Amino acid sequence: MNLQRLAINDEGFIFDPETGNSYTVNKTGLFIIKFLKEGKSEEEIVKALSEKFDVSEEDARRDLVDFMEQLRLYGLLEGENV
Amino acid sequence: MKEPYEKPVIQKLKTGMVNKFGSSPAYARKFRKDIEGVPVDELVERFGSPLFVFSEKKLRQKFREVKNAFTLRYPNVEFSWSYKTNYLDAICAVLHQEGETAEVVSEFEYEKARRLGVPGNQIIYNGPYKPYDSLVTAVKEGARINIDHFEEIADLEKVADELGVKPRVGIRLNMDTGIHPQWSRFGFNLESGQALDAVKRIASGGKLELVGLHCHIGTFILDPHAYEVEVKKMVDFSYTVEDQFGFKIEYLDIGGGFPSKNRLKGIYLPPEVAVPSVDEFAERVCSALLSSLRPGDYPKLILESGRAIVDEAGYLITTVHAAKRLPSGLKAYVLDAGVNILFTAFWYKFNVELDREVYGTSEPCVLYGPLCMNIDVVDDLTYLPPLPRGTRLILSPVGAYNVTQWMQFIRYRPAVVLIGENGEVDLIREAEDLTDIVRREKLPERLKLEW
Secondary structure (H helix, E strand, C coil): CHHHHCEECCCCEEECCCCCCEEEECHHHHHHHHHHHCCCCHHHHHHHHHHHECCCHHHHHHHHHHHHHHHHHCCCCCCCCC | CCECCCCCCEEEECCCCCCCCCCCCHHHCCECCEECCEEHHHHHHHHCCCEEEEEHHHHHHHHHHHHHHHHCCCCCEEEEEEHHHCCCHHHHHHHHHCCCEEEECCHHHHHHHHHHCCCHHHEEECCCCCCHHHHHHHHHCCCEEEECCHHHHHHHHHHHHHHCCCCEEEEEEECCCCCCCCCCCCCEECCCCHHHHHHHHHHHHCCCEEEEEEECCCCCCCCHHHHHHHHHHHHHHHHHHHHHHCCCCCEEECCCCCCCCCEECCCCCCHHHHCCCHHHHHHHHHHHHHHHCCCCCCCEEEECCCHHHHHHHEEEEEEEEEEEECCCCCEEEEECCCCCCCHHHHCEECEEEECCCCCCCCEEEEEECCCCCCCCEEEEEEEECCCCCCCEEEEECCCCCHHHHCCCECECCCCEEEECCCCCEEEEECCCCHHHHHCCCCCCHHHCCCC
16 A cells, blocks of 8 residues: 555655655544554544544544545555555 | 544645635635624524525615715716616615616516506616517606617607607617727617617607617726716717707716626636725716716716625525535535526636634635536635535625526525614515426326326
8 A cells, every 4th residue: 555655744744755745634634544554444444533533423434535535536545445 | 532623634735836816724714604693504594505695784885885976976866776687676675765766678677666666757678679568668657768779769659659659768879988898789889870870860750859878888897997988978979969959868877887896707806906996986987977068067877786786785605515526636515506596606706605613724626506517616616624514605795696697497496585784684585496386387188197
């Protein structure tokens, strides 16, 4: 998965050494990316989101799908996870 | 204690591209929890979404602003409400209360004004298509008619014979005022001599009394100088008519076309900068009049301002029904209001306000309407934070043309409310239902289904 090669700092600044592109993510986005890097499933992430943040599982699931689409469009998400 | 949630967003950083529009930073984000003190939530709860909301206070305020600008500069001014801009009874009634007469462009609008209680002699009847019967009614009731073409001169002469009266009429002119496109399809052209031919024709017929000149140079005119040119040409022509034919021109109707503080697509500057003030228009018009009229002569100046008066008094509340991601990466929202009820979306970029504070980075997005039609785009590119489903957007200004040019297409048309000066909320047009649409339909007996 392409996410593994990304350099990510705690403020949500992301650098992709392969393409030279940089990104910023917000706190929630950073939270999700960390879980994705660990190979967690979508359901596990949804659960983690709703436990840590003030959000229902239903909303978290909807937002996770959208966020993963964004990652895919930037070419950051490929492989078996998709 | 759980942490506050913000929708996850990732943004690609681009170097060398500075956002000079300043529309995306969080401090530029616009929120509106109420309209004239009435909470947006309460309005939607009572009347549904989408919902058109008009502010009576703003409407009166805007009219008085325009009225003051002209009446302070010229002693004889009449304001005539352009029905096609917004002919809801309540809106027209407010403006008639303020002293506006009615400017109509069809027999339907004429009938609507009469039904509301406007006397015939307080109606100005314009337009290229005036059915014969409506001319008979208009002449009988003393309406002022501005003639569009030679056929209409002949029609009115016939009416004169039929009723045994000498109707007092005006003619519409079209001219070059430096505005493009030049509106040459209405009335008689001045520069080519056609307008003078029309006067000759009226004089030789001897059945009509020419008392007025009308002109309307275009719409959303951003150059006040164009009106100066228009007025000067009209005054010159009126004296030619008076001197050569013995008619007395009692009124100069300069039409409308004044812009509102709306943002036209393709115009770089914000409307606060691009749109001249009404005082500037008034100054140009009135000083052109005073400098070209003969001493002691003050023909009535008629203004048919529509958009400039009602546009900013109207809001549309719409609700986010769904969010989706397009293959281009662009975020898209599906709203419950589209071009079916927002005709002006084709040329305006509306001001978009949110009914609640939404946290998160703004991202480029497109606003789609609810129609299953590709053309249904309310805004093709704006910057908004990630909006949860159910967020309400307040679009403005939408008071001009939308509630007349809206279509019953795919969806029912929504309710319209008016917020009074004391905060009272009145329903001025009910939301439609199936009965409104099928009332005129007839199904032949042989086609009745037997399921």
